[in-house]
Amino acid sequence: MADDNIVLEAKNITKQFPGVLANDHVNFDLRKGEIHALLGENGAGKTTLMNILYGLHKPDSGEVFVNGKSIVIHSPKDSIQAGIGMVHQHFMLIPVFSVAENVMLGDETTHLGMLDIRAVSQRLQELSKQYGLEVDPSAVVGQLSVGAQQRVEIVKTLYRNASILILDEPTAVLTPQETDDLFRIMRQLTGRGVSIIFITHKLKEVLAVADRITTMRAGKVVGTVQPKETNEAKLASMMVGREVILTVQKEAAHPKEEVLRVEDLHVLDDRDLEVVNGVSFEVHAGEILGIAGVQGNGQTQLAEALTGLRPTKKGKVIIAGKDLSGKPPRPIIETGLAHIPEDRQRHGLVLSYTVADNMVLCNYYLPPFARWGVIQQEKVDENARKLIKDYDVRTPSPYVPTSKLSGGNQQKVIVARELSRDVKLVIASQPTRGLDVGSIEYIHKEIVIMRDRGVGVLLISAELDEIMSLSDRIAVMYRGQIVVVVDARQADREQLGLWMAGAHVEAV
Numbered sequence: 304m305a306d307d308n309i310v311l312e313a314k315n316i317t318k319q320f321p322g323v324l325a326n327d328h329v330n331f332d333l334r335k336g337e338i339h340a341l342l343g344e345n346g347a348g349k350t351t352l353m354n355i356l357y358g359l360h361k362p363d364s365g366e367v368f369v370n371g372k373s374i375v376i377h378s379p380k381d382s383i384q385a386g387i388g389m390v391h392q393h394f395m396l397i398p399v400f401s402v403a404e405n406v407m408l409g410d411e412t413t414h415l416g417m418l419d420i421r422a423v424s425q426r427l428q429e430l431s432k433q434y435g436l437e438v439d440p441s442a443v444v445g446q447l448s449v450g451a452q453q454r455v456e457i458v459k460t461l462y463r464n465a466s467i468l469i470l471d472e473p474t475a476v477l478t479p480q481e482t483d484d485l486f487r488i489m490r491q492l493t494g495r496g497v498s499i500i501f502i503t504h505k506l507k508e509v510l511a512v513a514d515r516i517t518t519m520r521a522g523k524v525v526g527t528v529q530p531k532e533t534n535e536a537k538l539a540s541m542m543v544g545r546e547v548i549l550t551v552q553k554e555a556a557h558p559k560e561e562v563l564r565v566e567d568l569h570v571l572d573d574r575d576l577e578v579v580n581g582v583s584f585e586v587h588a589g590e591i592l593g594i595a596g597v598q599g600n601g602q603t604q605l606a607e608a609l610t611g612l613r614p615t616k617k618g619k620v621i622i623a624g625k626d627l628s629g630k631p632p633r634p635i636i637e638t639g640l641a642h643i644p645e646d647r648q649r650h651g652l653v654l655s656y657t658v659a660d661n662m663v664l665c666n667y668y669l670p671p672f673a674r675w676g677v678i679q680q681e682k683v684d685e686n687a688r689k690l691i692k693d694y695d696v697r698t699p700s701p702y703v704p705t706s707k708l709s710g711g712n713q714q715k716v717i718v719a720r721e722l723s724r725d726v727k728l729v730i731a732s733q734p735t736r737g738l739d740v741g742s743i744e745y746i747h748k749e750i751v752i753m754r755d756r757g758v759g760v761l762l763i764s765a766e767l768d769e770i771m772s773l774s775d776r777i778a779v780m781y782r783g784q785i786v787v788v789v790d791a792r793q794a795d796r797e798q799l800g801l802w803m804a805g806a807h808v809e810a811v
């Protein structure tokens with residue numbers, strides 16, 4: 304190895320999954336004490352590369368070196384041994400156990416029951432202090448905030464003596480303030496010699512925290528740059544392979560009559576906990592009301608209740624003047640609702656149906672698609688061909704099952720179907736989650752077009768940037784309640800972040 308500062312190197316890694324080349328001769332290295340960001344759109348191959356480094360996938364070809372030595376990684380055991388720790392996109396903690404118990408669990412070097420939990424707790428306290436992690440070893444994990452659970456995952460890797468830390472999209476679940484905290488912790492760690500691979504698709508974040516930035520696209524490394532020699536626009540075009548517009552172009556809204564009125568709505572989740580807790584608001588024709596909030600504050604259940612997918616416990620839902628409280632989806636849709644659901648595979652599509660059939664999922668039984676109870680296939684086909692063209696859906700034909708399309712194109716099928724109908728209200732839940740920058744840009748434009756056509760839009764998103772760039776008014780949801788509604792033109796990112804984290808709302 305020429306550079307002895309390099310602690311980890313992946314050379315020529317290739318990994319093929321059925322139908323997709325997830326890693327195509329990827330080279331990547333990590334220097335001691337640096338934060339090396341791995342940037343890329345959804346599906347670019349970032350997690351695959353990390354799973355290979357962590358021993359969860361075996362590469363088809365390629366080599367991994369740790370401190371200059373070639374190593375063979377069969378399982379996470381081998382990578383932990385080599386000093387690699389990984390914090391996954393979805394945490395792997397047991398909620399009913401304490402922090403210390405979670406850390407001990409599955410640790411090859413300790414034997415649960417034999418080892419003194421006090422000794423573990425003490426070591427955790429030391430680590431926590433040393434790295435500014437603020438982790439209480441005796442706290443029950445399920446009672447911790449998401450940010451604190453993430454710190455537990457980090458301290459768990461340190462406990463196992465990791466000196467190379469992989470963080471896979473760690474900020475996806477955090478508020479802006481928690482993100483700042485994480486960045487502070489990351490710098491403390493690198494200051495003490497830990498080397499970090501930081502995965503994200505957010506341009507601002509890599510510019511804020513990374514020492515080097517490597518961008519991947521479609522399984523390949525596009526290039527490695529330093530923050531000072533790049534900017535958001537350059538990074539975005541590396542990610543997407545073309546120039547992209549990052550801001551949403553829109554004129555001032557001209558709100559008209561009320562199209563959605565929600566009064567004192569209460570909704571239970573699957574465990575019968577009341578997660579929507581007396582919510583009231585209204586949406587007018589020609590405006591976009593954005594609901595900001597960290598995932599898991601009742602937004603999912605609110606959207607499901609408004610669209611008839613989940614029963615309401617109490618309260619009213621009035622769409623276009625019609626009381627539809629507690630009604631199932633069909634009468635709600637017929638009143639003039641378009642719905643872009645959060646769980647597109649479960650609520651948005653029938654994956655085994657063709658693209659053409661999915662495009663008439665809510666009106667196949669109505670003219671012109673059906674006459675005298677008979678499906679008019681040529682009308683269904685005509686509709687599909689038009690929407691595929693208008694909404695730029697990339698599909699080999701209208702007759703392939705939607706399961707064969709990429710996530711972005713599946714979402715475009717839903718958007719095409721929903722936004723091409725004559726509706727009064729659009730409810731869009733996480734409409735661009737997991738999509739590439741190009742598709743995000745496209746869907747944002749379509750939402751603004753709907754608004755300008757006089758449709759009311761309720762936008763629910765955990766991406767604060769999306770809420771801020773699209774909304775005319777912004778409501779913040781926290782623990783099942785709308786804690787504040789502000790005019791988007793006066794909204795301040797910092798302040799919204801604080802409210803999302805539960806800060807007290809002064810009169811606004």
Ligand SMILES: Nc1ncnc2c1ncn2[C@@H]1O[C@H](COP(=O)(O)OP(=O)(O)O)[C@@H](O)[C@H]1O
Pocket residue numbers: 320321323324325343344345346347348349350351352
């Ligand atoms: N276990 C798997 N089986 C089949 N395909 C997979 C698997 N894991 C990832 N892929 C595919 O590999 C590609 C890269 O995925 P991934 O590494 O998760 O991307 P990223 O983390 O950059 O979003 C995607 O097309 C994805 O669908």
Ligand SMILES: [Mg+2]
Pocket residue numbers: 349350351471472
């Ligand atoms: Mg990933």
